[in-house]
Amino acid sequence: MIVIPYVKFYVVQAYKEWILKTIEDTWNLFQHKFTSLWDEHRNGAGEAYLPAIYNNPEVQLLVQKKYMTNLFHDSLGFGAAKMIR
Numbered sequence: 001m002i003v004i005p006y007v008k009f010y011v012v013q014a015y016k017e018w019i020l021k022t023i024e025d026t027w028n029l030f031q032h033k034f035t036s037l038w039d040e041h042r043n044g045a046g047e048a049y050l051p052a053i054y055n056n057p058e059v060q061l062l063v064q065k066k067y068m069t070n071l072f073h074d075s076l077g078f079g080a081a082k083m084i085r
Contacts, residue, residue: 027072035064 042060043051054060 031068031072035068038064
């Protein structure tokens with residue numbers, strides 16, 4: 001079987017773009033759903049970010065953004081560790 005380098009490059013490049021897009025879409029969907037549930041249940045029992053402390057909408061948004069950024073970085077690190085094992 002003869003593989004034309006250009007075709008092979010195109011297939012590999014298309015796969016890379018697809019997998020990155022899939023990861024991005026998955027994260028964005030998770031982040032949206034997670035923060036929506038967080039907002040919906042912010043006064044629930046067991047809430048780590050108490051409304052009495054984080055009662056300002058801007059502060060709540062900042063806390064959510066910081067938490068999600070840290071979670072994203074932890075997820076990347078965990079994924080990388082799994083890949084090299």
